[in-house]
Amino acid sequence: MAAISDSGVRQIEAGATPTRFARGWHCLGLTRDLGDGKPHTINAFGMRLVVFRSGDGKLNVLDGYCRHLGGDLSQGQVKGNEIACPFHDWRWGGDGKCKSIPYSRRVPKLARTKAWPTLEQDGMLFVWNDPEGNPPPESVTIPRIEGATSDGWTDWHWYTTVVHTNCREIIDNVVDMAHFFYIHGSMPTYFKNIFEGHVATQYMTSGSRADLPVPEGAPKLLGTTSDASYWGPSFMIDDLVYHYEHEDQQTILLNCHYPIDANSFVLQYGIIVKKSENLPEDLAMQTAIALGDFVKLGFEQDVTIWKNKTRIDNPLLCEEDGPVYQLRRWYEQFYVDVADVTPEMVDRFEFEIDVTRPREAWQQQVEENIARRAAGTGTPG
Amino acid sequence: MTVRPDNRLLDAPLAPVVCGRCRAVVEVRKSSWAQTSVQWNAEAMAACAQRRQAMDLVDHGRGLFLSCSELRDSIDDAVRRGKVVIVDERDVQDHCG
Numbered sequence A: 001m002a003a004i005s006d007s008g009v010r011q012i013e014a015g016a017t018p019t020r021f022a023r024g025w026h027c028l029g030l031t032r033d034l035g036d037g038k039p040h041t042i043n044a045f046g047m048r049l050v051v052f053r054s055g056d057g058k059l060n061v062l063d064g065y066c067r068h069l070g071g072d073l074s075q076g077q078v079k080g081n082e083i084a085c086p087f088h089d090w091r092w093g094g095d096g097k098c099k100s101i102p103y104s105r106r107v108p109k110l111a112r113t114k115a116w117p118t119l120e121q122d123g124m125l126f127v128w129n130d131p132e133g134n135p136p137p138e139s140v141t142i143p144r145i146e147g148a149t150s151d152g153w154t155d156w157h158w159y160t161t162v163v164h165t166n167c168r169e170i171i172d173n174v175v176d177m178a179h180f181f182y183i184h185g186s187m188p189t190y191f192k193n194i195f196e197g198h199v200a201t202q203y204m205t206s207g208s209r210a211d212l213p214v215p216e217g218a219p220k221l222l223g224t225t226s227d228a229s230y231w232g233p234s235f236m237i238d239d240l241v242y243h244y245e246h247e248d249q250q251t252i253l254l255n256c257h258y259p260i261d262a263n264s265f266v267l268q269y270g271i272i273v274k275k276s277e278n279l280p281e282d283l284a285m286q287t288a289i290a291l292g293d294f295v296k297l298g299f300e301q302d303v304t305i306w307k308n309k310t311r312i313d314n315p316l317l318c319e320e321d322g323p324v325y326q327l328r329r330w331y332e333q334f335y336v337d338v339a340d341v342t343p344e345m346v347d348r349f350e351f352e353i354d355v356t357r358p359r360e361a362w363q364q365q366v367e368e369n370i371a372r373r374a375a376g377t378g379t380p381g
Numbered sequence B: 001m002t003v004r005p006d007n008r009l010l011d012a013p014l015a016p017v018v019c020g021r022c023r024a025v026v027e028v029r030k031s032s033w034a035q036t037s038v039q040w041n042a043e044a045m046a047a048c049a050q051r052r053q054a055m056d057l058v059d060h061g062r063g064l065f066l067s068c069s070e071l072r073d074s075i076d077d078a079v080r081r082g083k084v085v086i087v088d089e090r091d092v093q094d095h096c097g
Helices: A168-175 A177-182 A281-308 A324-335 A356-375 B007-011 B042-047 B049-058 B069-080 B087-096
Strands: A024-030 A040-044 A047-053 A059-063 A077-079 A082-084 A091-093 A098-100 A118-121 A124-129 A157-163 A187-196 A199-207 A221-231 A235-244 A248-261 A264-273 A349-352 B015-018 B025-029 B036-039
Touching: A024 A040, A024 A157, A024 A235, A024 A248, A024 A264, A059 A118, A059 A124, A157 A281, A168 A199, A168 A221, A168 A281, A168 A324, A177 A187, A177 A199, A177 A356, A187 A324, A187 A356, A199 A324, A248 A281, A264 A281, A324 A349, B015 B069, B025 B042, B025 B069, B036 B069, B042 B049, B049 B069
Parallel strands: none
Antiparallel strands: A024 A124, A040 A047, A040 A248, A047 A059, A077 A082, A082 A091, A091 A098, A118 A124, A157 A264, A187 A199, A187 A349, A199 A221, A221 A235, A235 A248, A248 A264, A349 B036, B015 B025, B025 B036
16 A cells, blocks of 8 residues: 555545444533433434433433334333333333333333443433443543532533534544644644553643734633543543633533544533632633633634545654554554454553744744734735 | 554654663654653553552542653663664754765
8 A cells, every 4th residue: 555656646545434433431411401301312323322311310321213113212202210112102211121012911022222331420421332232341431520510610511513524533633733723723832642541641731822812801811731631532531721810720621522423423512610719600600601612613613624624544744743643543442342452552652742843933923923914914824 | 444654653663762760661762852752561551660650649530640750861861872863863964974
């Protein structure tokens, strides 16, 4: 597979998107939305799922199609501890077993549908996806987020959207320092990745962009410190601190997704903000919403790129790029059987970027943008 | 879905470095003084005292073990002794020679 043709032109190579879905915990959304006692439709992992809170208080996730004649359970009703199919009222329990058929004397043998292992934690519902059908190991559980259940922090500000591309694109962002400048208006000043086991980390500090407009009334931002890790294939927790002139602002930014199919995924993010003397109840929540709007803008900027870019398996990297290949090697562990996970997929790998040259180039770009704007001769580049 | 090799490694591969503290052997590549790639293996991960200490502290929680300072010193030393070649500097030499 030569990437260079006879004419010296480098060819873009891309295999098909994977036919299986990643093994791991996936966040389906907030329990305050999904756990209201009504059935909810979730299209995930190439299937239709039904999510419902049963009478016993448990949140359940089942294959959405009734094994009787294929009715859509998510259009049905919760009756006691079961979900009732809208077609013939067959009752399915959270364990996947058919508990009763009101018009029949008995339930047929093997009346069982797929039930997904679930985890309710910190206001979110997670499902365990495993193409091999094994239960979730304790060692890969989603860590607790202290602020999520604390009065000292706001509630989740949550956002959900559908993105029409394979979810590897969003994973690539973990190592992509330069796009934070060009796409998101950041000014990276330090950038390091660490992959180890099922965790992939991006540690980044950023300065401020003097060439970009500051929202009216907003305090002066000096920079940010971001310690962000994917815990498995789809759930990233970012300890994100905004450094303002007068104080630091602690936030948690979640960035998570679940695949709908090979070519689309549901992208979700959640934000909580730590309250402080300067940032009591309402003001903290307003801050979470304002930051949310900012993050939403960021994801929309990503989506515009993803919509128009091509899938590429052989990216051509310069020395100031992050470890794209090693990240994909890490990500591959979730797409193979557990027995086929190789040491290099999980062995610790560290990559620290030399930011000297990027910082010089970007500082110059910022100064040019300011000069251009002052001269009124065009929009920033 | 086979993951391909990093095009940058074709120019300059990883080189082994032994940690002066715990004797862990890792593979290192440096494209400049400030850029470092470190590939660990299971043996090295088990041997590193700083990593073990950090893992004990976090115990299933979230915590970041950014780097081992003693390993970093050993890498810097390996560069000074010419065991690890900095890609930028090698390229400069190539151009001059």
